[in-house]
Amino acid sequence: MLPKLxxxxxTETPQSQEIEIYGWVRTKxxxxxxxxxxxxxxxxxxxxxxxxxxxxxxxxxxxETLVSLTTGASVKINGKLIPSPAxxxxxxxAAFALLVLGQAPAETTDDIQGYPLQKKRHSLEFLREIAHxxxxxxxxxxxxxxxxxxxxxxxxxxxxxxxxxxHTPIITxxxxxxxxxxxxxxxxxxxxxxxxxxxxALDGGIDWTKDFFGKKTFLTVSGQLEAETYAMALxxxxxxxxxxxxxxxxxxxxxxxxxxIEPEVAFAQLEDNMALAEDFLKNIIxxxxxxxxxxxxxxxxxxxxGLIDNLKQVANAKFLHITYTDAIKELEKAASANKGxxxxxxxxxxxxxxxHEKFLTEKMAGGPVIVTxxxxxxxxxxxxxxxxxxTVRAMDVLxxxxxxxxxxxxxxxxxxxLCSRLTGMGMKPEDYWWYxxxxxxxxxxxxxxxxxxxxLIQYVCGMQNIRDVIPFPxxxxxxxx
Numbered sequence: 192m193l194p195k196l197x198x199x200x201x202t203e204t205p206q207s208q209e210i211e212i213y214g215w216v217r218t219k220x221x222x223x224x225x226x227x228x229x230x231x232x233x234x235x236x237x238x239x240x241x242x243x244x245x246x247x248x249x250x251x252x253x254x255e256t257l258v259s260l261t262t263g264a265s266v267k268i269n270g271k272l273i274p275s276p277a278x279x280x281x282x283x284x285a286a287f288a289l290l291v292l293g294q295a296p297a298e299t300t301d302d303i304q305g306y307p308l309q310k311k312r313h314s315l316e317f318l319r320e321i322a323h324x325x326x327x328x329x330x331x332x333x334x335x336x337x338x339x340x341x342x343x344x345x346x347x348x349x350x351x352x353x354x355x356x357x358h359t360p361i362i363t364x365x366x367x368x369x370x371x372x373x374x375x376x377x378x379x380x381x382x383x384x385x386x387x388x389x390x391x392a393l394d395g396g397i398d399w400t401k402d403f404f405g406k407k408t409f410l411t412v413s414g415q416l417e418a419e420t421y422a423m424a425l426x427x428x429x430x431x432x433x434x435x436x437x438x439x440x441x442x443x444x445x446x447x448x449x450x451x452i453e454p455e456v457a458f459a460q461l462e463d464n465m466a467l468a469e470d471f472l473k474n475i476i477x478x479x480x481x482x483x484x485x486x487x488x489x490x491x492x493x494x495x496x497g498l499i500d501n502l503k504q505v506a507n508a509k510f511l512h513i514t515y516t517d518a519i520k521e522l523e524k525a526a527s528a529n530k531g532x533x534x535x536x537x538x539x540x541x542x543x544x545x546x547h548e549k550f551l552t553e554k555m556a557g558g559p560v561i562v563t564x565x566x567x568x569x570x571x572x573x574x575x576x577x578x579x580x581x582t583v584r585a586m587d588v589l590x591x592x593x594x595x596x597x598x599x600x601x602x603x604x605x606x607x608x609l610c611s612r613l614t615g616m617g618m619k620p621e622d623y624w625w626y627x628x629x630x631x632x633x634x635x636x637x638x639x640x641x642x643x644x645x646x647l648i649q650y651v652c653g654m655q656n657i658r659d660v661i662p663f664p665x666x667x668x669x670x671x672x
Contacts, residue, residue, distance in 0.1 A: 198235035212268040241286040263295030263306040333486040344478040354427040359414030373409040410435035422455035429454040443656040448665035455639035461601040464638035495653030508558040548594030574600040599640025606630035
């Protein structure tokens with residue numbers, strides 16, 4: 192039978208019942224006849240205090256073990272659950288037996304490096320260097336629990352609304368975004384590729400028909416196109432899985448590997464898509480506010496002051512809707528009245544920068560904003576054209592403090608227009624023959640959006656660097672662990 196977790200032990204009524212504690216030592220304080228050992232098992236933010244009373248008579252082995260006990264050691268402690276006289280905790284353990292399951296020596300020797308997580312504040316930069324140990328800190332334990340809960344909340348949300356969960360492929364031959372920032376997958380040996388290149392074979396010197404899949408293949412940047420095929424059969428589907436971007440961006444906002452949430456809905460217009468995105472975002476935020484209070488309080492106190500109030504404001508807000516054209520007018524008006532307000536001057540046709548998004552949410556609207564109907568030149572080929580032939584039925588959900596958090600659109604369901612868009616963007620319609628078949632056979636209006644899961648976690652917990660909300664970050668020059 193599995194040990195009882197500390198999160199449940201802390202809620203029990205203390206009746207001097209015997210109990211076993213399993214976990215890792217966070218702190219040890221030795222005060223004359225009393226030794227206080229705080230233990231955490233990762234199930235919650237709080238530690239449980241185990242008090243060893245020498246005056247009550249500890250056996251020699253326990254005494255000896257206590258002397259050598261260090262932070263980070265894994266332990267099994269036996270004792271009785273009693274009311275705690277200390278403030279801030281309802282119960283503690285009157286301990287009488289201690290077994291060290293795994294040592295964590297504090298001092299560096301010739302054989303082993305000293306345990307790096309001693310009782311002091313460590314920088315987030317340092318903790319990224321020891322990503323295999325950072326889950327044991329308060330910050331990253333809380334991030335991991337929050338991430339786990341939010342993953343569950345995502346699945347729960349879609350399940351309750353009759354969406355089918357779809358596993359889309361990791362390896363793909365197509366570029367969903369048309370941006371070209373993709374990781375290529377190949378089994379061909381480097382020397383074979385070099386030899387073919389010199390021989391002047393196909394496709395820039397390489398004959399990819401000799402590769403494993405018989406063509407160029409890549410790690411996926413999105414599961415959207417595949418999700419559309421199932422939306423055209425099951426009405427409501429969603430994907431939630433890893434995606435990859437080979438962007439050479441070494442910033443606090445970019446990852447090379449991250450998780451995407453992508454619902455696709457048949458018989459839906461842009462307006463339905465906006466309503467779904469708003470409801471989804473509010474639902475996930477509310478689930479964290481209601482079910483992760485302890486961890487969220489930590490982030491509010493130690494990471495971003497006022498975080499909880501900010502999240503409540505978004506969860507209760509009515510999202511403002513504004514077209515891209517009107518948003519640009521607002522930005523141009525502000526830039527004209529305040530010279531130097533923006534580093535990037537706003538103009539019709541430009542992509543909105545982070546500074547523009549923050550102005551729209553924090554200054555103009557004082558809350559979340561959904562911007563719609565972007566110029567077709569700055570959006571993907573699959574977005575439905577508006578009647579003006581200049582803009583597409585796209586939407587971006589912007590939130591204060593962060594900017595864009597969701598991007599989506601109504602999809603182009605007209606075969607002729609979709610082929611024209613592909614050709615106009617220098618893409619080959621024949622590479623998307625199966626995608627075009629969806630418009631040939633039973634085409635229907637449909638829409639969907641994409642949400643980078645790590646960006647959502649960042650927003651909810653207030654962490655500034657996206658590498659701190661994924662267990663093992665992959666970025667330019669970083670593929671450790």
